[in-house]
Amino acid sequence: MAASKHDLQRDQSRVLSTAAVGFFLYFIAALLLLHAIRPDYTIVDHMISDYAVGQFGWIMTTAFVSLALGCLTLAIGLFRDGLKSWLGRAGAALLVVAFAGLIVSALYPTDLETLPSTRTGNIHTISFLVNIVSILLSTICLALSYARNPDWRRHRAVALAFSGLLIVAFVAQYLTLHKGAPYGITNRLFVAVLITWLILNGFWLRSSASKGHAFGAD
Numbered sequence: 001m002a003a004s005k006h007d008l009q010r011d012q013s014r015v016l017s018t019a020a021v022g023f024f025l026y027f028i029a030a031l032l033l034l035h036a037i038r039p040d041y042t043i044v045d046h047m048i049s050d051y052a053v054g055q056f057g058w059i060m061t062t063a064f065v066s067l068a069l070g071c072l073t074l075a076i077g078l079f080r081d082g083l084k085s086w087l088g089r090a091g092a093a094l095l096v097v098a099f100a101g102l103i104v105s106a107l108y109p110t111d112l113e114t115l116p117s118t119r120t121g122n123i124h125t126i127s128f129l130v131n132i133v134s135i136l137l138s139t140i141c142l143a144l145s146y147a148r149n150p151d152w153r154r155h156r157a158v159a160l161a162f163s164g165l166l167i168v169a170f171v172a173q174y175l176t177l178h179k180g181a182p183y184g185i186t187n188r189l190f191v192a193v194l195i196t197w198l199i200l201n202g203f204w205l206r207s208s209a210s211k212g213h214a215f216g217a218d
Helices: 001-035 047-054 057-081 085-108 118-150 153-175 184-210
Strands: none
Touching: 001 057, 001 085, 001 153, 001 184, 047 057, 047 085, 057 184, 085 118, 118 153, 118 184, 153 184
């Protein structure tokens, strides 16, 4: 009975991790498609949120929802079979915060820089800040937690490296958030590092579940 329960738990973890990776891959595919069909939104002076405004905006909306669901399913997997330390749980909890923020981002499209600001756009801006901060803190918490846990320690170097890369990308994004700066490029840089990090966590969780590792406290 105990063995069957453990096998069921591992199967559920594999399903969660696979679903998370699938959601993240849809986000990438949708974003690449939008770059192809909306060439008028140049990457230098348009952030990815701009794709939600105008023609084909629904694609960006579904991309945000998919990214949100990916964060949620990854968080559930980490809560169930991931790190049991307070750092690991804090990292997973912050992914849930990001899930909520991304849903708000999907429901409230941004304002284009060339148009007057609106209440909807202001809400999107607030959710954007919540998303960045929560995911950045989650990355740091998870990376430090991996470094201290014997079962996930083999991912320590990569996790810490991505934590550092995400901080650099965040600083670059912050420093270019003004008219005339290449904020579109830094925005895509941040997103590229972030989505790679999230996908890696999905694969790591699936690998650990497949091997049947039990994660104890740090």
